[in-house]
Amino acid sequence: MTMEENVIELKNVEKTFRDFWLRPLAHAVRGLDLEVRRGDVFGLIGPNGSGKSTTIKMILGLIRPTKGTVRLFGLDPRAKAARARLGYLPELSHLHPFLTAEETVMYYAGLSGMKRKEAKVRAAELLAELNLTHAAKRTVGGFSKGMARRVAIAAALVASPELLILDEPTSGLDPIGTREVKELVEKLASGGMTVLLTSHQLFDVQDICSRVAVVSEGRQVGGGSVAEIVANAKDKRHALEEYFEERLNIRKDAQ
Ligand SMILES: Nc1ncnc2c1ncn2[C@@H]1O[C@H](COP(=O)(O)OP(=O)(O)O)[C@@H](O)[C@H]1O
Numbered sequence: 001m002t003m004e005e006n007v008i009e010l011k012n013v014e015k016t017f018r019d020f021w022l023r024p025l026a027h028a029v030r031g032l033d034l035e036v037r038r039g040d041v042f043g044l045i046g047p048n049g050s051g052k053s054t055t056i057k058m059i060l061g062l063i064r065p066t067k068g069t070v071r072l073f074g075l076d077p078r079a080k081a082a083r084a085r086l087g088y089l090p091e092l093s094h095l096h097p098f099l100t101a102e103e104t105v106m107y108y109a110g111l112s113g114m115k116r117k118e119a120k121v122r123a124a125e126l127l128a129e130l131n132l133t134h135a136a137k138r139t140v141g142g143f144s145k146g147m148a149r150r151v152a153i154a155a156a157l158v159a160s161p162e163l164l165i166l167d168e169p170t171s172g173l174d175p176i177g178t179r180e181v182k183e184l185v186e187k188l189a190s191g192g193m194t195v196l197l198t199s200h201q202l203f204d205v206q207d208i209c210s211r212v213a214v215v216s217e218g219r220q221v222g223g224g225s226v227a228e229i230v231a232n233a234k235d236k237r238h239a240l241e242e243y244f245e246e247r248l249n250i251r252k253d254a255q
C-alpha cells in the first residue's frame with residue numbers, strides 16, 4: 001500500500017435490508033462517501049439507527065453493500081489480506097467471565113493462528129501495554145466495565161493490526177471507565193494506529209478524534225477536521241455537540 005492510499009474508502013454506498021420476500025425492511029445506508037486516511041482517529045457519529053454499525057459491518061466485509069464500493073487497504077473487504085490488517089471491537093462484546101485476562105487474550109491470539117507459547121508472549125506484551133498486567137491472572141467476570149472493555153480491546157489487538165475499528169467503545173461505561181478507554185485509544189493513536197470509532201458521547205469524540213463524519217438516516221450530513229470544528233465554534237468545550245445539532249437541524253430543514 002502506498003502512503004497516499006486511503007485505509008478505508010466508501011463510494012456512494014447503499015445498504016437496504018430486505019425480508020425473505022425481498023421487500024425492503026430498512027434503508028440503513030443511503031449513499032455514503034467516506035475516506036479514512038492512515039493515522040486518522042476517525043469518529044463516525046450520528047443518532048441511533050443512522051447506519052453506523054451497518055457501515056462498519058460493510059467495512060469488515062461481514063455484509064455486502066446493495067450499491068457502491070467499499071475498499072479496505074485498497075482491497076475488497078472480504079479479501080483475507082485486507083481483513084488480516086484490522087482489529088475489531090463489536091458493539092456488544094462478550095468475554096467469558098471465568099477466563100482470566102491473560103487467558104482471554106491468549107484465546108483470541110490462538111484464534112488468529114498463534115501457537116500457545118507465542119500467544120502467551122503476545123498476551124503479556126499487550127496486557128503490559130494496556131496497563132492490565134496487575135490483573136492478568138484475575139477472571140474478567142470480576143472486572144469493572146472499563147477494565148473488561150480494555151481486555152476486549154486487547155483481544156482486538158492480538159494480531160498487531162494497522163487499523164482498529166471500535167463500535168461504541170465507551171457505551172455503558174461510567175466516567176472512570178470512559179476515561180480509561182479514551183486514554184487507551186489516545187495512546188494507540190499516538191503510536192500510529194489508525195482508528196475508526198462510533199460513539200454517542202460527542203464530548204469524548206471531540207477529545208480523541210482528528211476527523212468526524214456526521215450521519216443521519218444513512219446519509220452524511222456533515223463532517224471534517226475536529227480542529228476546524230472547534231476553531232469555528234462559539235462554545236469551544238461543546239464544539240462538536242454544537243456542530244452535530246446544527247448539522248442535524250439543517251438536514252431537517254431541508255426535508
Ligand atoms: N440485519 C438487519 N435487518 C434489518 N434491518 C436492520 C438490520 N441491521 C440494521 N437494521 C436497520 O438499519 C438501520 C441502521 O441500523 P444501525 O446501522 O445499527 O444504526 P446505528 O449503528 O447507527 O445505531 C436501523 O433502522 C436498523 O433497524
Ligand SMILES: [Mg+2]
Pocket residue numbers: 052053054091167
Ligand atoms: Mg450501532
